[in-house]
Amino acid sequence: MSTANSAHSVVEPSSTSKRIAGAIVILYAVITMVPLAWIFLTSFKSPPDSISYPPKIVFQPTLEGYCNLFTTRTRQTPDYIQSLGAPTSTCDEITRNRNMVIAGPSNYWPRFQNSLIIAFGSTFLAVSLGTLAAYGFSRFKVPLADDLLFFILSTRMMPPIAVAIPIYLMYRQLGLSDTALGMILLYTAVNVSLAVWLLKGFIDEIPREYEEAAMIDGYTRLQAFWKVVLPQATTGIAATAIFCLIFAWNEYAFAVLLTSGSAQTAPPFIPTIIGEGGQDWPAVAAGTTIFLVPILVFTILLRKQLLRGITFGAVRK
Amino acid sequence: MAEIRIENLRKQFADFVAVEDSSFTVADGEFLALLGPSGCGKTTTLRMIAGLELPTSGKIFLDGEDVTFNRASARDIAFVFQLFALYPHMNVRKNIGFPLLSQGVSKAEIKARVEETARLLQISHILDRSVSGLAGGDRQRVALGRAIVRRPKCFLMDEPLGTLDAEFREVMVHELRELHNRIHATTVYVTHDQHEAMAMADKIAVMNHGIIEQFGTPQEIYSRPASMYVADFIGSPPMNFLKFTSGLQKGTRSVSVEGVQIALPEVHQDLAVSELALGVRPEHIRFNDSSALRGSVYGAEYLGTNQIVAVETGKGLLKARVAADRTFRIGETVGLELNSEKLSLFDCASGRAVKSSLYTEARHG
Numbered sequence: 001m002s003t004a005n006s007a008h009s010v011v012e013p014s015s016t017s018k019r020i021a022g023a024i025v026i027l028y029a030v031i032t033m034v035p036l037a038w039i040f041l042t043s044f045k046s047p048p049d050s051i052s053y054p055p056k057i058v059f060q061p062t063l064e065g066y067c068n069l070f071t072t073r074t075r076q077t078p079d080y081i082q083s084l085g086a087p088t089s090t091c092d093e094i095t096r097n098r099n100m101v102i103a104g105p106s107n108y109w110p111r112f113q114n115s116l117i118i119a120f121g122s123t124f125l126a127v128s129l130g131t132l133a134a135y136g137f138s139r140f141k142v143p144l145a146d147d148l149l150f151f152i153l154s155t156r157m158m159p160p161i162a163v164a165i166p167i168y169l170m171y172r173q174l175g176l177s178d179t180a181l182g183m184i185l186l187y188t189a190v191n192v193s194l195a196v197w198l199l200k201g202f203i204d205e206i207p208r209e210y211e212e213a214a215m216i217d218g219y220t221r222l223q224a225f226w227k228v229v230l231p232q233a234t235t236g237i238a239a240t241a242i243f244c245l246i247f248a249w250n251e252y253a254f255a256v257l258l259t260s261g262s263a264q265t266a267p268p269f270i271p272t273i274i275g276e277g278g279q280d281w282p283a284v285a286a287g288t289t290i291f292l293v294p295i296l297v298f299t300i301l302l303r304k305q306l307l308r309g310i311t312f313g314a315v316r317k
Numbered sequence: 318m319a320e321i322r323i324e325n326l327r328k329q330f331a332d333f334v335a336v337e338d339s340s341f342t343v344a345d346g347e348f349l350a351l352l353g354p355s356g357c358g359k360t361t362t363l364r365m366i367a368g369l370e371l372p373t374s375g376k377i378f379l380d381g382e383d384v385t386f387n388r389a390s391a392r393d394i395a396f397v398f399q400l401f402a403l404y405p406h407m408n409v410r411k412n413i414g415f416p417l418l419s420q421g422v423s424k425a426e427i428k429a430r431v432e433e434t435a436r437l438l439q440i441s442h443i444l445d446r447s448v449s450g451l452a453g454g455d456r457q458r459v460a461l462g463r464a465i466v467r468r469p470k471c472f473l474m475d476e477p478l479g480t481l482d483a484e485f486r487e488v489m490v491h492e493l494r495e496l497h498n499r500i501h502a503t504t505v506y507v508t509h510d511q512h513e514a515m516a517m518a519d520k521i522a523v524m525n526h527g528i529i530e531q532f533g534t535p536q537e538i539y540s541r542p543a544s545m546y547v548a549d550f551i552g553s554p555p556m557n558f559l560k561f562t563s564g565l566q567k568g569t570r571s572v573s574v575e576g577v578q579i580a581l582p583e584v585h586q587d588l589a590v591s592e593l594a595l596g597v598r599p600e601h602i603r604f605n606d607s608s609a610l611r612g613s614v615y616g617a618e619y620l621g622t623n624q625i626v627a628v629e630t631g632k633g634l635l636k637a638r639v640a641a642d643r644t645f646r647i648g649e650t651v652g653l654e655l656n657s658e659k660l661s662l663f664d665c666a667s668g669r670a671v672k673s674s675l676y677t678e679a680r681h682g
Contacts, residue, residue: 219390
């Protein structure tokens with residue numbers, strides 16, 4: 001598009017400035033990648049390696065962390081372990097080398113599923129409601145629109161902990177404590193303000209003429225919204241969905257307070273993984289590594305929309 | 318096809334009156350241009366006819382049926398937007414077929430009608446292209462195609478040529494008029510460009526500050542402007558005004574400006590002493606050295622077939638359109654003769670034309 005070109009600088013940057021810019025980007029990337037690399041490497045270390053000082057860069061990789069993450073184990077006498085016969089899996093073998101046997105699956109997988117359901121459920125709800133609300137604010141004369149928008153935004157102005165106790169009491173009364181529904185509603189409520197504000201910006205950018213043309217072409221406003229506005233708002237919706245998902249996926253404070261059992265999400269669960277003689281760091285690192293995967297996949301799938309979404313306002317006009 | 322009638326239409330946004338007490342009728346098959354500067358209420362009028370705005374008061378009739386409060390989708394009208402509003406996520410074929418889809422027309426018929434429309438507009442070769450890559454003229458044709466494909470009661474167009482470059486605009490003016498001659502659809506066309514309006518319209522409504530200053534054929538509007546505003550807005554260069562103060566009696570056939578007697582069409586009303594303006598089109602001024610109305614040449618603009626000569630008189634600058642064969646020196650003293658049969662007279666206070674035989678003859682003939 002010709003309008004997109006106009007946003008670019010007229011002067012071609014020199015090769016020196018390009019190289020400096022590249023170096024800065026690489027440096028920044030390295031700095032942000034170090035903790036991730038640390039976690040990734042730790043997940044393949046044995047427990048003694050994970051706490052050795054100075055930290056080991058070169059080490060013998062093992063799947064012990066992943067095995068410990070997904071299982072619960074009990075300590076047995078060597079005689080008993082000998083009597084069991086050949087190990088049935090890699091994990092079985094690793095566990096036996098530590099004089100233990102696998103007693104059963106851990107809670108990690110159910111917690112991970114809770115995270116998936118709650119994060120994607122609340123993202124879907126927040127984005128759906130946010131799109132409708134943003135469309136309304138963008139297109140209609142809503143009485144006190146500015147005040148309402150400020151009010152919607154103000155729900156994000158305090159830290160979650162400030163409202164934690166009232167919400168805890170309300171949820172206990174309503175029977176929403178430690179339920180997936182309760183967490184979906186809570187994250188939706190928090191995210192809907194972000195969604196309304198972001199999406200209003202995107203929808204404001206879509207000229208009204210498109211809906212007006214569709215209405216003249218014989219469609220109702222709702223049909224025009226569905227067939228003409230939504231397809232053009234996909235970029236904004238995708239960008240908003242990623243932001244909402246990242247929040248809901250990573251949220252810790254409410255999760256630790258309001259869930260403890262069946263609806264517990266992965267973030268409050270991961271730090272509670274305890275091995276023999278303290279924190280089982282490789283298992284914690286393994287849990288974190290796996291926990292990063294869905295958000296990574298989702299972001300990579302939508303990265304085109306996300307990039308276009310972030311630069312949307314800047315490039316359009 | 319249908320007749321459009323609006324009665325006492327008024328639209329107020331907060332404390333701004335966009336359209337004030339407008340009434341007119343567009344006959345079946347007629348091409349009306351709503352002409353005026355930006356902010357004069359022409360687009361608001363069009364949007365009210367379309368159903369995109371609700372009037373504050375007044376009524377709109379389509380083919381005799383009161384549609385004032387009908388939804389846009391229920392009015393069966395087509396609208397061509399200034400920026401075309403082609404749906405960017407659909408290709409040309411889907412854009413043109415979109416209005417038919419809402420009417421539940423079968424797929425086979427949509428295909429047939431879209432292709433027929435494309436042939437009419439000579440865009441068959443771009444039917445499967447994406448609309449985002451199209452050139453201005455093709456976008457324009459696609460927008461027209463989307464309008465005519467469902468054979469609506471009438472067409473409303475909001476400055477559809479505004480974004481095209483000058484050269485192409487002339488081509489499109491010609492094409493639009495051709496199209497109108499072929500399908501005879503009732504059309505309301507909004508523009509601020511008098512040339513477009515003059516070239517295409519059967520009737521023109523000149524609007525200013527929400528009020529229709531004059532409604533008539535292009536000829537009427539040009540040669541018998543109802544107000545100083547219309548006289549000034551239409552024509553390039555616009556009508557010249559010679560201001561003077563005088564009282565007038567019914568039957569007067571001449572006035573005295575700067576001590577010079579100027580004959581004019583018979584005045585049909587009495588006027589108390591007030592400031593008046595004699596209106597004369599540039600082409601109704603001739604150079605005549607024996608004329609008593611004199612001035613000095615201020616400048617000349619050569620246009621090939623003719624030239625515009627500006628003459629400084631005691632009553633300000635007068636612009637005359639005369640043959641190109643004579644060369645004028647700047648500062649040269651010249652005599653000016655006005656074509657008496659074509660002169661208009663205006664009351665400066667109200668801006669309205671004074672009734673004279675120029676206007677009444679036209680009304681009866």
